Amino acid sequence: MDGLNASEQREFASRMERKQMKEFMTMYSKMVQRCFDDCVNDFTTKSLINREETCIMRCVDKNLKSSARLNERFQEQNAAMMQSGSMGGN
Amino acid sequence: MADSSSSAAPSGAGKPQAASKPPNPAFKMMGLPNMRFKLPSRNWMIFLTITGSFTGALIYDRREKRRVQQKWSELVAHISKESLPIDQMRRKMTVYLAAPPGDGLRVARDHFKEYVKPILVAAALDYTVVEGRREGDVRATTAENIRKLRRKAGEPSSAAEEVGVDAVVAATRAHIGVTDEPGPKGDLVIGRHTWKEYIRGLHEGWLGPLDAPPPPPEKLTADTSKDVSAEKPANKKDEIPEPKIEGPEKEEEKEEKPAKPAGPTPAYINPNEYSSAILPHTIPQTFDSSTPVEFPHLLGFLNTPIRVYGFLTQRYLAEDIGREVAALVLANNARPYHEGTSNIESDPTSPSVDPTPSPDSSFTDLPARNYEQQTVMEAAESEWHKSVHKREEDEKEREWLDDIVLDQRIASRMQRAILSPEDEARSQRIAEKQEYILGEERPAPVPFWKRMWINYGYGESDEVLRRKPILGNIDGEDGQ
Amino acid sequence: MSFLFGGAPKMSSAEKIAAAETEVEMISDMFNRLTESCTKKCIPADYREGDLNKGESVCLDRCVSKFFDVNIKVSEKMQGEANANKQGGGMGFM
Numbered sequence: 205m206d207g208l209n210a211s212e213q214r215e216f217a218s219r220m221e222r223k224q225m226k227e228f229m230t231m232y233s234k235m236v237q238r239c240f241d242d243c244v245n246d247f248t249t250k251s252l253i254n255r256e257e258t259c260i261m262r263c264v265d266k267n268l269k270s271s272a273r274l275n276e277r278f279q280e281q282n283a284a285m286m287q288s289g290s291m292g293g294n
Numbered sequence: 295m296a297d298s299s300s301s302a303a304p305s306g307a308g309k310p311q312a313a314s315k316p317p318n319p320a321f322k323m324m325g326l327p328n329m330r331f332k333l334p335s336r337n338w339m340i341f342l343t344i345t346g347s348f349t350g351a352l353i354y355d356r357r358e359k360r361r362v363q364q365k366w367s368e369l370v371a372h373i374s375k376e377s378l379p380i381d382q383m384r385r386k387m388t389v390y391l392a393a394p395p396g397d398g399l400r401v402a403r404d405h406f407k408e409y410v411k412p413i414l415v416a417a418a419l420d421y422t423v424v425e426g427r428r429e430g431d432v433r434a435t436t437a438e439n440i441r442k443l444r445r446k447a448g449e450p451s452s453a454a455e456e457v458g459v460d461a462v463v464a465a466t467r468a469h470i471g472v473t474d475e476p477g478p479k480g481d482l483v484i485g486r487h488t489w490k491e492y493i494r495g496l497h498e499g500w501l502g503p504l505d506a507p508p509p510p511p512e513k514l515t516a517d518t519s520k521d522v523s524a525e526k527p528a529n530k531k532d533e534i535p536e537p538k539i540e541g542p543e544k545e546e547e548k549e550e551k552p553a554k555p556a557g558p559t560p561a562y563i564n565p566n567e568y569s570s571a572i573l574p575h576t577i578p579q580t581f582d583s584s585t586p587v588e589f590p591h592l593l594g595f596l597n598t599p600i601r602v603y604g605f606l607t608q609r610y611l612a613e614d615i616g617r618e619v620a621a622l623v624l625a626n627n628a629r630p631y632h633e634g635t636s637n638i639e640s641d642p643t644s645p646s647v648d649p650t651p652s653p654d655s656s657f658t659d660l661p662a663r664n665y666e667q668q669t670v671m672e673a674a675e676s677e678w679h680k681s682v683h684k685r686e687e688d689e690k691e692r693e694w695l696d697d698i699v700l701d702q703r704i705a706s707r708m709q710r711a712i713l714s715p716e717d718e719a720r721s722q723r724i725a726e727k728q729e730y731i732l733g734e735e736r737p738a739p740v741p742f743w744k745r746m747w748i749n750y751g752y753g754e755s756d757e758v759l760r761r762k763p764i765l766g767n768i769d770g771e772d773g774q
Numbered sequence: 775m776s777f778l779f780g781g782a783p784k785m786s787s788a789e790k791i792a793a794a795e796t797e798v799e800m801i802s803d804m805f806n807r808l809t810e811s812c813t814k815k816c817i818p819a820d821y822r823e824g825d826l827n828k829g830e831s832v833c834l835d836r837c838v839s840k841f842f843d844v845n846i847k848v849s850e851k852m853q854g855e856a857n858a859n860k861q862g863g864g865m866g867f868m
Contacts, residue, residue, distance in 0.1 A: 208791070209787075211787075212787045212790060212791055215787075215791055216795070219791070223798070227802065230806075234810075238813075242761075242819040242821065243821065245762065245764060246764045247763055247766065248764055248766035262822070262824040263821045265824030266817060266821060266823075266824055267813065267817075269380050269824075269825065270809075270813055270816075270826055270830070270834060271813075273380040273826065273834050273835075274808060274812060276380070276467075276472055277834065277835055277838035277839070278805055278838060279466055279470060280462075280467060280470075281463075281839060281842045283462050283463070283465075283466045284459045285846070287462045373828060374828050375828070375829070376827060376828055377826065378826060378828045380831075383835075384831055384832050418828040418829035418833075419832075420832055761819075
């Protein structure tokens, strides 16, 4: 990631943005699938019952929070690995 | 049975035998042979008694131990159900583990994993382990950690900052905005030997200098070295005249060094210099609670009966250790360590009064037992292997053999975690199965046959049933 | 692991961008797998409340750490094998 001049960086940034958009959509659809799998299992009615609604709310909350926490830990560990990798000299 | 058929033939000759045992009508009805109830032979009886009693004692002890550990785990388990904000790191306890005298680190680790870890895991605590393989390791690491803390808090020091993995992680955390969970951390010290090193390291870290003092010249055969080493305690803080004398010895030292394995870094301050050291301004008013945990470790062939007894009574150890660890985990109540030989007060809130002997006299006045920290787990020292007590000639500091020397300023800041009476009562009720984890109901016991059916047959557990889709009455199969 | 083929001196800008993009893709792929695995292992499907509790938080922290350890160990081992194959001469496992 070093040695990119200004125009390359702009190109790179726009690509990253598109990629992030795609990532977000993927994450969203995965979360929908997981919450549906875990929470919804009453097929005697057409619309969501109360229990399932609260479960879905909690599911989304929990998954977002865990994703954020994992992101934090990932950043820390990544920084540590980069540093030890550069020191270990591979 | 072949026995009865073979005895049928000679019993025709021994008719009085058949007359003495009346035939059992129930057996005759069922067509079973007329078996006499017999005890096994005398030898078998002896064998079965010995093995049966040993096995029974063992099984009973292990069941009770598991039950006791369950009790203490359930006492603290409610902590793991509390919520934690995502930008906070869970409370990190420090566990001090040192290889016991005469044995390796693995024994200590196994002891920790068997007795202490279940309770820490039940409370979802994070912990970092300070390990020590040789005699002074824990002391050196403890003192170094305290010195790092002091340096970070702003005291001037000339030591070079080395950037390790921990520093990178800490920097990233500061950058992201991740803090530690508010609340006290804790120190868990396993074993009397570790406790001695811990106390020594604590004093060395807080009372000693931040920069390493010049290394004393080694004891060589030259006479000059003896003079220099005699001046060593007086000149520890006086750096300038030393290097000139050390110059000619240094080259010989360097040749010696590759031959000898490096030991833990020598202490920055001696116990007899404690009272003259200045207390740094970064020291907190009270330290976090520290709990010593017993670590019985007996070696020797002739000690085998005692070890077998200990092997069959692990439930008492589990109970005591569980209580200590649960007290530290809950962190509800802490008392300062007792001071004074005759003033052992039981009042947890007020600190005990220190009688007149000052720390200096308590050092020379062996064995002075003014502080509770000196007497804790003292009996364990008699269990140590005799090779530990042999002092070698090179006068290195022996943390395990020297008496514990406490400075009043540090000792008064130490605290010990105790279980509050409500928690004690609750643990009793949990043991009697009247209560469960705080805020939860004890799950209904699953009968044995059901468990077997679920695990090995076609049964479905409650959890699986809860997640099965509810389809209702689709094809009118219920006659609706 | 900045550029995959060990720092060739002169690369056209498209290649540089592509290389940087690949690197970012690798990292984000690793993050996705990590999230998937760790939520599957650490967070039970009950969803009793919307917050992470302490047990789950500690589990997630340790899961990330172990994931990275596994990553390092696997890459070391595979590198060792690649070197051994190279020394053995000829194509290894291709």
